[in-house]
Amino acid sequence: MQRFISVNTGNLLLSLSEITDIANPNIQAHQQRTAFIAMEIASMSGVDSDVLEDIFAAALLHDVGAISIEEKNELHALKMAESSFRNLDTHCIKGELLLKQTPWFNHIAKMVRYHHTDWKDMKFPIEDTDAFGAQIIYLSDLVERLIDRNVYILHQHENIIDIVKNLGSHIIHQKVVDLFLEVARKEEFWLDIVSPRLYHVLLHNGPFRNEMIGLDDIKHISKMYKDVIDFKSPYTATHTTGVEACANILSENFGFTSFEIQLMSIAANLHDIGKLAIPNKILEKKGKLTKEEFAVIKSHTYYTYYVINTIGGLERIADMAAYHHEKLNGEGYPFKCKSHEIGIGARIMTVSDIFTAITEDRPYRKGMDKNGVYSVFKSCIDKKEVDKRIVELLFDDYEKLEFNVKNKQSMAKDFYENRFLTYTGQIY
Numbered sequence: 362m363q364r365f366i367s368v369n370t371g372n373l374l375l376s377l378s379e380i381t382d383i384a385n386p387n388i389q390a391h392q393q394r395t396a397f398i399a400m401e402i403a404s405m406s407g408v409d410s411d412v413l414e415d416i417f418a419a420a421l422l423h424d425v426g427a428i429s430i431e432e433k434n435e436l437h438a439l440k441m442a443e444s445s446f447r448n449l450d451t452h453c454i455k456g457e458l459l460l461k462q463t464p465w466f467n468h469i470a471k472m473v474r475y476h477h478t479d480w481k482d483m484k485f486p487i488e489d490t491d492a493f494g495a496q497i498i499y500l501s502d503l504v505e506r507l508i509d510r511n512v513y514i515l516h517q518h519e520n521i522i523d524i525v526k527n528l529g530s531h532i533i534h535q536k537v538v539d540l541f542l543e544v545a546r547k548e549e550f551w552l553d554i555v556s557p558r559l560y561h562v563l564l565h566n567g568p569f570r571n572e573m574i575g576l577d578d579i580k581h582i583s584k585m586y587k588d589v590i591d592f593k594s595p596y597t598a599t600h601t602t603g604v605e606a607c608a609n610i611l612s613e614n615f616g617f618t619s620f621e622i623q624l625m626s627i628a629a630n631l632h633d634i635g636k637l638a639i640p641n642k643i644l645e646k647k648g649k650l651t652k653e654e655f656a657v658i659k660s661h662t663y664y665t666y667y668v669i670n671t672i673g674g675l676e677r678i679a680d681m682a683a684y685h686h687e688k689l690n691g692e693g694y695p696f697k698c699k700s701h702e703i704g705i706g707a708r709i710m711t712v713s714d715i716f717t718a719i720t721e722d723r724p725y726r727k728g729m730d731k732n733g734v735y736s737v738f739k740s741c742i743d744k745k746e747v748d749k750r751i752v753e754l755l756f757d758d759y760e761k762l763e764f765n766v767k768n769k770q771s772m773a774k775d776f777y778e779n780r781f782l783t784y785t786g787q788i789y
């Protein structure tokens with residue numbers, strides 16, 4: 362029996378970073394490309410490997426606070442001139458708050474906080490690692506956005522270099538500009554940025570290539586992504602929290618070991634990570650979805666599977682997380698799994714997901730009471746969609762389960778409303 366998991370740190374971070382940029386060709390691999398540029402500049406400066414890792418990780422996650430695709434598109438489309446006039450602090454502040462909650466990312470939160478701060482407004486010396494890293498990410502992000510994806514890279518790189526030369530040291534510190542100019546002399550650097558194989562370049566040559574990460578850290582990171590996923594929309598701000606709480610109780614009552622319950626917890630935190638690739642205008646639509654819109658929704662568990670499974674070492678978690686819209690009668694989506702392919706973990710996730718979704722209040726409808734929940738599940742059982750044993754477990758001590766789930770959701774709601782939406786960042 363498997364008792365521990367460990368995965369390559371670089372692969373985990375790259376996969377998680379990729380999901381937010383995956384579905385949109387205009388910003389595809391934006392964070393990876395930014396991280397590559399930042400890594401090259403930081404390496405040129407000769408910093409310690411620890412600092413290099415931090416700058417790389419911060420660059421990979423630099424826009425974690427800009428959660429919706431709509432927000433990301435807007436940021437990406439901003440031209441340089443507008444960038445320095447517009448206050449872009451909101452997503453930096455939100456990114457800092459999310460990262461600060463996670464022990465593993467705590468120390469990169471400041472770099473993310475200041476990744477759009479002009480040098481003239483920075484209150485730390487350039488020798489400060491956070492200031493240095495933030496300036497490198499600022500410049501790397503600008504360079505990445507200056508690249509016209511429709512023009513061959515070596516027909517435009519000299520122009521980009523000229524723009525950076527003329528930025529002025531009030532925006533980016535001269536030391537960082539000089540390092541960039543040294544890196545940018547090589548055509549190889551530019552060809553790497555736009556290479557479709559960049560993921561592999563970063564995986565095999567990046568700072569985390571030989572590092573592994575274990576269960577506890579993966580759990581912490583999945584918890585941060587739980588917030589990222591839920592805070593994408595006020596309508597679902599506590600959804601994943603509810604699914605996780607419910608799946609924990611059901612898997613414990615089913616007789617899962619404590620190790621398996623922890624795997625379930627990670628899987629629950631990530632079960633809807635693929636929704637980061639779906640536009641909010643579809644997720645938040647009040648009326649019935651059109652056939653075309655529903656077809657887009659169907660990709661979310663595909664992306665969940667793709668992201669978790671390709672990390673390597675989390676295959677069991679991928680199954681538990683990504684099969685929550687599969688049905689035992691083979692009519693679910695998008696994998697059309699047969700019942701024998703759907704393990705107990707996935708069956709528990711499905712019931713937890715349905716339970717949480719139908720008991721949640723939405724702006725256009727109230728959450729269901731116990732009778733309503735019962736009739737929904739009865740019809741699911743009649744149609745052979747869900748596992749009857751898990752539904753029975755749900756109703757074994759329904760009131761206690763409902764109380765525990767709601768309790769966790771109200772704590773998450775408090776954090777969302779009173780911290781996330783109102784957080785204004787630190788005075789620097």
Ligand SMILES: [Fe+2]
Pocket residue numbers: 423424436452476477502
């Ligand atoms: Fe940004």
Ligand SMILES: [Fe+2]
Pocket residue numbers: 632633661662685686714
């Ligand atoms: Fe889902």
Ligand SMILES: [Fe+2]
Pocket residue numbers: 600604632633714
């Ligand atoms: Fe869900």
